[in-house]
Amino acid sequence: MNITVFVKEPGKAPEARRIPNELASLQEIVGGWIETMTVGSDIVVICNEEGRLLGLPYNCKICGLDIFGTIILAGVKGENFADVYSKERLRYLLPHLWNPDYFETKTCVLCGKAFNGFGNNPWPLAESGECCDKCNLERVVPARIEVANGRQAAQRAEGEDLTPAGEKRTATVEWYRPEEKLPKDDIVLLGVVTAESKNVSFVDAMELLSYDSDSGNWILEGYPAVRDVKVSWWCELPVVPDLPEEDA
């Protein structure tokens, strides 16, 4: 029986291949005895057990280990290897496969815990290193908003004019957590958004959006087709000042 797997050769992007689900064909691809590493509940990495000893070229890092030689990403069903993806899995897996560093284990500079996946810039809470998604959402994003608000307040204190028209200034924006407060329906708002779709992905991106209380969904103004939009903060848009009236 054949299975669909991803094969990643050193120095190349992973590619989908249909291969016989037999030890001999797996051994042929990795060039020797196989070793399997579990990287998810239903995904394994199959690599050459002696890749480093045999002097095979460096491929990538997986879970903090340097991997040498060609690797195979396969699914698991019970005791057997299986197709690497179901349709739903593919959506989440593919972007990560193209970035093999995703599987690298990193240490969060803020909480000190190990995490897998892409790290986040911890500024302004740390000058270097990377932080985990949890710290990013719960600590870094609010800190950045505070910095931005503080900067505006400082500029205001110095008498610097922030509104180009030099007219009425609007009040400082209030940010809300969706868990604490939800907006009224169909009002265009600004949100800090994380979402992933086939063509576009957002990570803590500032986007215009609205809320639909019937379905409980957030709808991105620019990307209405994107589903499962997660919002960590939202605020109402400031009122646009009237243009100054021209002197007659």
Ligand SMILES: [Zn+2]
């Ligand atoms: Zn952390």
